[in-house]
Amino acid sequence: MPQTDQVTLECESLTKTYYSTDPPTQVLNGIDLAVKRGEFLVVMGASGSGKSSLLYSISGMDRPTGGNVTLEGRELTSMKDPEVSRVRLTSMGFIFQQAYFLSNLNIQDNILLPALKATPKDKAGVVARVDALMERFGIEHVKRHGITQVSGGQLQRASICRALAGEPTILFADEPTGALNSSMTAEVMDALSDVHSGGTTLVMVTHDPACAARADRIVYLKDGLLVDSRELGAWTKEDAKRREDEVFAWLSEKGF
């Protein structure tokens, strides 16, 4: 475990059981995990191993069945729903496989929406921040486009802007490149590497070894347990190929 003062997000003995099925589905079986401030952590594992359930349980999107989750010293699992929602809105960013943008709003207004909800009194500040983000991630020129008028890669970069607009402490991504071709995947991963170098803590689920190779550390989930982890250290473009090979070999050992 890292030094406590470096840890931003921590979970202990985390369990999750879905009672909507008969018999109930026990998906997380006691997970201990500490994410360091500024770390880029990737979660891997076979389909159905509980990756999304873990991400949702540690991000307050869903309630775990047991155990606790702490973000910057505040225990999410003991908060009431409105307080969890507030923490999610003000301290967390989310990126999914799909952008989930509203089709009646243009790209810019979709990006602005959650941050304006979080800080309605600071409209000018939010708009300036979103402008800077769209510039940084190369989508400034499509800000007035409808969501069907941009590429999948542009849409995911817009999701990244939306996730960062509220200046989150931590960003969660569940298979953010899962619906993209390889050139768009590279485009989105470049953007996420940039987010990471900007100092934002990043927790990403992926099944793509090349995407996982960008991380500082990979943890591997099997049947709802963390069974292995690998420290990769800081990613560089020059080292990308070698790291991909390393991750690929590590995963092959596990039968991934």
Ligand SMILES: Nc1ncnc2c1ncn2[C@@H]1O[C@H](COP(=O)(O)OP(=O)(O)O)[C@@H](O)[C@H]1O
């Ligand atoms: N809402 C739910 N109700 C019942 N079972 C679920 C629900 N969500 C996921 N599961 C089950 O939990 C297991 C883990 O799912 P998930 O966390 O989505 O895994 P992964 O993201 O690794 O593919 C799977 O067997 C899945 O069918």
Ligand SMILES: [Mg+2]
């Ligand atoms: Mg999943």
